[in-house]
Amino acid sequence: MRVIVADDSALFRAGLVRVLQSEGFEVVGQARTADELYALLATEQASLVILDIHMPPTQTNEGLIAARQIRRQYPDLGVLLLSQYVESHHALELLSQSPDRVGYLLKDRVADVDEFFDAVSRVASGGSAIDPLVVSRLLARKRAGDLVDDLTDRERSVLALMAEGRSNDAIATELRISRKTLETHIGTIYSKLGLEPTGGEHRRVLAVLSYLRSS
Amino acid sequence: MIALRRSIQVAVPALVVLVCVSDLLSPSQQSVPLWLYALNYIVPGAAFAIAGLVAWSLRPANHMGLLMMAVGVGLLIGAAGILTPVSPLARTISEFLRLRVGHPSDYLFLALGPLWAVVILHLLLAFPSGRLGARLSRGLVAALYVFVPLISLIGLSVPFEVGLGSWLQIGYTTVRSVVYQTCFAVGFVLIMKRWVQGGRARRRSLSPVLWSLAPLSVAFLTPTLEGVLQQVIGVPDAGPLVDSTNAVALASPLFLIVLPIGFLVGLLRSGLDMTSVASLVVRLSSGLLPEQLQPALAKALHDPSLEVAYWVPALESFADLNGRRVELPGPDSERAASILDGAASPVAALVYDSSLRHEPQLVETAAAAVRMALENAGLQAQLKAQLEEVRQSRARLVEAGQRERQQVERDLHDGAQQQLVALLLALQATRAEAAQYGDKRTAAMLGANIAALKQALVELRELARGIHPSILTEAGLVAAIQSLGERCPIPVQLDAEYSDRLPSHLEATLYFVTAEAITNAVKHSGGGRIQISLRRRSGIVALDVCDDGKGGADLAAGTGLRGLSDRVAAVGGQLTVKSHHAGGTTIHSEIPCA
Numbered sequence: 001m002r003v004i005v006a007d008d009s010a011l012f013r014a015g016l017v018r019v020l021q022s023e024g025f026e027v028v029g030q031a032r033t034a035d036e037l038y039a040l041l042a043t044e045q046a047s048l049v050i051l052d053i054h055m056p057p058t059q060t061n062e063g064l065i066a067a068r069q070i071r072r073q074y075p076d077l078g079v080l081l082l083s084q085y086v087e088s089h090h091a092l093e094l095l096s097q098s099p100d101r102v103g104y105l106l107k108d109r110v111a112d113v114d115e116f117f118d119a120v121s122r123v124a125s126g127g128s129a130i131d132p133l134v135v136s137r138l139l140a141r142k143r144a145g146d147l148v149d150d151l152t153d154r155e156r157s158v159l160a161l162m163a164e165g166r167s168n169d170a171i172a173t174e175l176r177i178s179r180k181t182l183e184t185h186i187g188t189i190y191s192k193l194g195l196e197p198t199g200g201e202h203r204r205v206l207a208v209l210s211y212l213r214s215s
Numbered sequence: 216m217i218a219l220r221r222s223i224q225v226a227v228p229a230l231v232v233l234v235c236v237s238d239l240l241s242p243s244q245q246s247v248p249l250w251l252y253a254l255n256y257i258v259p260g261a262a263f264a265i266a267g268l269v270a271w272s273l274r275p276a277n278h279m280g281l282l283m284m285a286v287g288v289g290l291l292i293g294a295a296g297i298l299t300p301v302s303p304l305a306r307t308i309s310e311f312l313r314l315r316v317g318h319p320s321d322y323l324f325l326a327l328g329p330l331w332a333v334v335i336l337h338l339l340l341a342f343p344s345g346r347l348g349a350r351l352s353r354g355l356v357a358a359l360y361v362f363v364p365l366i367s368l369i370g371l372s373v374p375f376e377v378g379l380g381s382w383l384q385i386g387y388t389t390v391r392s393v394v395y396q397t398c399f400a401v402g403f404v405l406i407m408k409r410w411v412q413g414g415r416a417r418r419r420s421l422s423p424v425l426w427s428l429a430p431l432s433v434a435f436l437t438p439t440l441e442g443v444l445q446q447v448i449g450v451p452d453a454g455p456l457v458d459s460t461n462a463v464a465l466a467s468p469l470f471l472i473v474l475p476i477g478f479l480v481g482l483l484r485s486g487l488d489m490t491s492v493a494s495l496v497v498r499l500s501s502g503l504l505p506e507q508l509q510p511a512l513a514k515a516l517h518d519p520s521l522e523v524a525y526w527v528p529a530l531e532s533f534a535d536l537n538g539r540r541v542e543l544p545g546p547d548s549e550r551a552a553s554i555l556d557g558a559a560s561p562v563a564a565l566v567y568d569s570s571l572r573h574e575p576q577l578v579e580t581a582a583a584a585v586r587m588a589l590e591n592a593g594l595q596a597q598l599k600a601q602l603e604e605v606r607q608s609r610a611r612l613v614e615a616g617q618r619e620r621q622q623v624e625r626d627l628h629d630g631a632q633q634q635l636v637a638l639l640l641a642l643q644a645t646r647a648e649a650a651q652y653g654d655k656r657t658a659a660m661l662g663a664n665i666a667a668l669k670q671a672l673v674e675l676r677e678l679a680r681g682i683h684p685s686i687l688t689e690a691g692l693v694a695a696i697q698s699l700g701e702r703c704p705i706p707v708q709l710d711a712e713y714s715d716r717l718p719s720h721l722e723a724t725l726y727f728v729t730a731e732a733i734t735n736a737v738k739h740s741g742g743g744r745i746q747i748s749l750r751r752r753s754g755i756v757a758l759d760v761c762d763d764g765k766g767g768a769d770l771a772a773g774t775g776l777r778g779l780s781d782r783v784a785a786v787g788g789q790l791t792v793k794s795h796h797a798g799g800t801t802i803h804s805e806i807p808c809a
Binding site: 019 | 625629634636637639640641642643647665672676680684686688690694697700701706707
């Protein structure tokens with residue numbers, strides 16, 4: 001798979017490129033800024049861009065802006081945002097731009113090779129990947145009279161994995177349950193939380209995250 | 216004006232000398248009664264003229280001196296009229312005046328002569344400022360100025376001898392005396408009213424005048440008022456009166472001799488001037504605008520020409536409020552100046568009529584009051600400027616502090632954090648390699664190091680976040696508060712009415728207030744939930760952080776809340792704490808935001 005990497009830290013870029021190459025990815029370009037990234041995209045054919053949310057010149061949210069731009073200009077291109085911090089705000093903004101082919105992970109995840117490449121492949125194949133930290137933080141809040149409290153532990157696990165953007169197959173495998181059982185759980189979760197079933201596994205991430213974030 | 220003053224200063228004493236000499240020169244024995252009679256006019260006339268001259272030279276701005284001189288001149292002219300038959304000099308004066316008046320009647324100047332009585336009333340009512348205050352006083356005096364010459368002329372022109380009947384003469388005399396009595400009674404009431412209403416200072420200056428009126432009132436009351444009034448006004452009737460045995464009535468103008476002295480003493484007591492200076496002090500202490508200072512001072516010192524000049528260091532000179540240079544008068548000038556000295560340089564100068572030199576105490580008192588007011592105003596302005604400087608420097612300090620925090624966070628982010636993550640990746644790669652080559656021990660050791668490094672990264676991240684959360688810069692206050700809420704162990708409900716960005720230092724202030732308030736609520740309140748509301752209306756951002764805990768938070772007690780309050784105050788806002796036992800705590804912050 002052809003990948004473009006954008007990050008202003010040369011050290012991190014080198015580490016990331018090595019990890020990607022060791023897993024057989026072809027890094028077709030490296031950029032330090034959003035402008036360099038746009039230039040690369042114009043010349044290089046790629047199926048995934050991995051970029052830092054902070055880039056020059058303002059070091060604030062260039063990555064988010066670039067992600068929006070790329071999603072508009074190259075709809076088939078997957079965008080995986082990496083950051084030193086993860087915030088539900090950014091996750092939702094990214095997902096609401098377009099809920100597919102996007103990912104938002106903590107930079108540290110790159111070191112957890114299996115998890116990272118699972119997320120990469122989800123984004124590349126049209127799904128989404130939201131950092132577990134974002135989801136667990138939202139789920140950890142105990143809210144008075146919260147409907148989430150009515151869920152069983154198993155249902156909460158299913159909800160968390162759905163919010164991370166995993167597919168049904170992945171969730172079933174992870175939790176070692178049958179697809180049928182999983183679908184039952186999902187049905188129960190939806191009815192307990194009063195959520196409307198959304199079309200497709202990719203689309204539900206935004207709905208679930210929005211629900212969890214609304215307070 | 217100066218020429219006129221000089222000529223009056225020469226003419227009045229000249230007239231006094233002339234009339235006195237003419238009196239002494241009266242030759243015949245036959246003229247003795249007439250001579251005695253004239254003395255009645257000459258002595259008080261001279262007294263009034265001289266006292267008036269003294270008063271006028273001491274207080275040129277005050278009309279009292281001129282009015283007193285007018286009385287003196289009137290009396291002296293009356294004396295000249297009386298002595299006309301016997302004294303050639305008096306005759307010359309009379310002839311001169313008659314020529315000037317150019318009237319067919321020999322007695323016209325005598326008709327105007329009695330006006331001195333009205334002027335005395337005018338003096339009494341205008342004492343000591345020289346101005347007639349009340350409308351009633353002004354009306355009365357004006358009416359008498361018209362009525363007295365008129366009635367004298369009527370008296371002169373009615374041909375009594377031809378015999379229109381003695382009833383006509385009686386009627387005329389009665390009407391005249393009733394009018395005079397009424398007028399003088401009203402005048403007396405007006406003076407008494409001023410005595411009664413006046414304060415100590417006014418009474419102090421009025422009392423010599425009232426005392427000096429006492430002999431005159433004796434003359435008025437005995438034996439008949441009508442006789443006295445005839446005496447006062449009716450010079451044409453002098454003939455029969457001279458023969459009269461009514462000695463008291465005869466001596467009545469002589470009683471007037473005390474009055475000019477009373478006026479002079481009263482005037483010199485300066486009671487009212489001190490009162491007006493005192494009221495100036497009161498006005499100054501209640502805060503006077505710079506443009507009001509000069510008129511107030513001019514009024515207090517009775518010098519309309521008074522100027523206040525301010526020292527302008529840049530010009531090395533005094534200037535008025537409009538910035539025009541003011542030169543201080545020299546020692547021989549008609550003007551004089553008092554300089555109000557400040558700590559290092561003069562503060563201001565008062566430039567006034569040189570006649571005020573005779574009142575150094577008054578000027579000094581007024582100047583001291585003005586200096587105090589100016590110094591006070593200067594100190595206030597200085598204090599305000601310092602306060603503003605302190606406020607601005609505090610705001611700058613807080614802003615600089617926040618910038619530094621942001622920079623530290625960014626440095627951590629771009630430096631240590633990036634490098635540690637890169638190191639993490641490198642360690643990960645090394646471990647993978649070790650595992651690949653079957654070195655399980657190395658791989659396990661590296662695995663432990665990786666786990667420790669991850670933990671270090673988490674802690675470093677939290678530290679950096681505490682210094683300055685990047686979400687605040689990236690997405691603004693609402694997102695940052697929401698993020699705080701997501702990390703909070705108790706539910707946080709955020710009700711934000713707006714989401715647009717504020718200036719970064721305001722966002723940072725409100726963020727840290729929220730963070731600290733949430734921490735306090737979690738640690739101390741024992742409450743189960745936190746409610747945050749953020750509103751923006753008419754230039755103010757209002758933040759409320761409420762918990763449902765046990766309350767008891769006090770702004771004065773804890774350093775944490777104090778620090779928050781200082782932080783909010785540094786950006787011009789205000790923080791209040793409402794905390795009731797068992798009623799929860801609300802921390803309310805308001806920050807101005809255009």
